Amino acid sequence: MPKGYDGKESTVSLSVIRRMPRYYRFLGELAKMGCTRISSRELSEKMGLTASQIRQDLNCFGGFGQQGYGYNVPALQDEIGKILGLDQKLNAILIGVGNLGRAIATHMDFEARGYNLLALFDNSPDVIGTMVNQHTVEDISILDSFCRKHKPDVAVLCIPKEAAKALAEQLIELGIHGFWNFSHYDLSLNHEGIVVENVHLGDSLMTLTYMVNKELNKNK
Amino acid sequence: MPKGYDGKESTVSLSVIRRMPRYYRFLGELAKMGCTRISSRELSEKMGLTASQIRQDLNCFGGFGQQGYGYNVPALQDEIGKILGLDQKLNAILIGVGNLGRAIATHMDFEARGYNLLALFDNSPDVIGTMVNQHTVEDISILDSFCRKHKPDVAVLCIPKEAAKALAEQLIELGIHGFWNFSHYDLSLNHEGIVVENVHLGDSLMTLTYMVNKELNKNK
DNA sequence: TAGATTGTTAATCGATTAACAATC
DNA sequence: TAGATTGTTAATCGATTAACAATC
Numbered sequence: 492m493p494k495g496y497d498g499k500e501s502t503v504s505l506s507v508i509r510r511m512p513r514y515y516r517f518l519g520e521l522a523k524m525g526c527t528r529i530s531s532r533e534l535s536e537k538m539g540l541t542a543s544q545i546r547q548d549l550n551c552f553g554g555f556g557q558q559g560y561g562y563n564v565p566a567l568q569d570e571i572g573k574i575l576g577l578d579q580k581l582n583a584i585l586i587g588v589g590n591l592g593r594a595i596a597t598h599m600d601f602e603a604r605g606y607n608l609l610a611l612f613d614n615s616p617d618v619i620g621t622m623v624n625q626h627t628v629e630d631i632s633i634l635d636s637f638c639r640k641h642k643p644d645v646a647v648l649c650i651p652k653e654a655a656k657a658l659a660e661q662l663i664e665l666g667i668h669g670f671w672n673f674s675h676y677d678l679s680l681n682h683e684g685i686v687v688e689n690v691h692l693g694d695s696l697m698t699l700t701y702m703v704n705k706e707l708n709k710n711k
Numbered sequence: 712m713p714k715g716y717d718g719k720e721s722t723v724s725l726s727v728i729r730r731m732p733r734y735y736r737f738l739g740e741l742a743k744m745g746c747t748r749i750s751s752r753e754l755s756e757k758m759g760l761t762a763s764q765i766r767q768d769l770n771c772f773g774g775f776g777q778q779g780y781g782y783n784v785p786a787l788q789d790e791i792g793k794i795l796g797l798d799q800k801l802n803a804i805l806i807g808v809g810n811l812g813r814a815i816a817t818h819m820d821f822e823a824r825g826y827n828l829l830a831l832f833d834n835s836p837d838v839i840g841t842m843v844n845q846h847t848v849e850d851i852s853i854l855d856s857f858c859r860k861h862k863p864d865v866a867v868l869c870i871p872k873e874a875a876k877a878l879a880e881q882l883i884e885l886g887i888h889g890f891w892n893f894s895h896y897d898l899s900l901n902h903e904g905i906v907v908e909n910v911h912l913g914d915s916l917m918t919l920t921y922m923v924n925k926e927l928n929k930n931k
Numbered sequence: 932t933a934g935a936t937t938g939t940t941a942a943t944c945g946a947t948t949a950a951c952a953a954t955c
Numbered sequence: 956t957a958g959a960t961t962g963t964t965a966a967t968c969g970a971t972t973a974a975c976a977a978t979c
Contacts, residue, residue, distance in 0.1 A: 506970070508921055512914035513897075530936060539899055542936095543972050550938060558937040559979040575917050576924030590814035595912070597810045604913060605920035645923055669923035671916060677733075679759055684926050688919040690912065692815070693824060694732035696891060697795050699908040700825040701728055703865055703889035704796030706904050726946070750960060762960095763948050770962060778961040779955040936979085943972070950965075955958105 503551045510548055511571055513538070518568035530561035577605040581669070584637075585647040586658065588613040588621075588628050591673055592649030597624045609641055638665035645669040652676035723771045730768055731791055733758070738788035750781035797825040801889070804857075805867040806878065808833040808841075808848050811893055812869030817844045829861055858885035865889040872896035 517538055521529060531542040538545075549555055549567075552574050556562045572578065583606040585596050592611070601608040613619055614631040621628050629637065646667045648655055655674035662670075669686045672678045678687045737758055741749060751762040758765075769775055769787075772794050776782045792798065803826040805816050812831070821828040833839055834851040841848050849857065866887045868875055875894035882890075889906045892898045898907045 509918055512917035556937050559935045575921045590817045594810035594814040604916045671919050686922040686926055696824045697732035698729055699891050701795045702906040776961050779959045
């Protein structure tokens with residue numbers, strides 16, 4: 492029996508968790524190409540990590556392989572999907588339908604990642620009422636009543652950083668317990684059981700700035 | 712003298728590098744609020760990490776503080792900006808002006824992060840010639856001549872994953888040595904001196920899926 | 932069975948934290 | 956000077972890698 496699979500006392504490290512979606516992705520690609528079987532060594536070569544790490548990572552959740560054979564590709568992908576909870580379908584709302592919010596609402600396959608995207612909200616009359624990817628953009632003023640009625644689990648925040656903290660507090664009151672935060676602000680709420688994934692695209696770009704400049708300085 | 716400041720033999724770990732933009736951001740906020748002086752302990756409380764780590768991180772690049780005093784906020788921010796190379800202004804192009812590309816071209820302050828955004832490219836007649844944030848979208852067919860003329864350093868890839876690998880190879884031939892990659896594909900090019908920052912928003916969202924589901928399972 | 936490859940324990944490596952002497 | 960806080964070394968912790976017995 493996989494130890495800690497029930498998700499109760501299990502404490503799988505964040506480093507491991509963050510690799511799971513990548514495994515899922517690679518296994519999906521392999522499955523699509525008709526690959527049904529893979530060893531940790533083969534997968535490690537494709538993904539640029541060690542076979543040891545793959546086996547360690549997977550064994551945090553259970554023994555999905557078979558000695559002498561390797562791993563069944565579609566079965567393993569499916570297991571990882573279940574571990575991540577892609578089958579449960581959390582309810583999500585997105586707030587802030589500017590360029591980024593629109594891009595995410597349009598681009599991102601929420602379904603495939605364990606969500607039903609229920610609604611989009613904005614506060615600008617220019618945007619409210621317009622259609623974005625099957626959804627009519629709602630007025631932020633109905634947020635309270637909407638949340639009480641539909642009980643979303645997760646909010647995607649595509650709003651300016653000034654508005655982020657107050658809105659997050661409001662949303663927590665309304666029962667939201669997960670944030671995918673694109674506002675240029677570190678949400679780190681001191682509320683028990685609230686989960687935040689901060690996406691800082693600016694920080695990512697600045698990391699690249701450093702790395703490229705370092706390369707350039709090397710050759711001069 | 713800061714050791715390894717010349718960027719030659721210095722090998723500052725990626726974990727440290729990735730924290731630098733966040734320091735830069737927090738220091739900027741503090742400076743904006745008129746704060747001129749801060750100790751590692753105060754900063755650690757604001758940022759949610761240890762004072763030790765802050766001092767260790769900064770001392771990878773030099774001794775920017777003063778015993779008994781702490782750090783000068785604007786001066787330190789400035790130093791970190793220089794470390795990251797925000798003052799050098801790399802030339803960048805963006806390829807793929809779909810929703811995401813448009814959001815990034817419009818949203819992201821490239822100037823503030825060490826870039827001149829030179830041009831946007833797309834292959835769709837619907838988009839070519841339209842204006843996006845001061846730039847006319849160019850036809851991808853002129854990419855070669857454009858690159859030979861303007862010698863961009865970095866390409867922002869907002870294209871479907873199918874196109875990513877081939878385009879990246881082409882861009883390397885054209886002298887690009889850094890990629891900010893949003894295509895749903897792990898660019899890991901075996902070329903010497905090519906730097907890639909992969910942004911996988913889907914992976915980020917799936918990590919949140921796991922974390923929220925884990926919280927939900929806890930309380931049942 | 933023999934060969935292959937896992938699951939798992941042990942060893943190594945790196946990153947974080949603690950401690951404290953140096954010094955402003 | 957005394958107090959505060961850095962820079963830096965040492966200790967701890969966690970994550971990755973290596974090794975190998977279990978087993979398909």
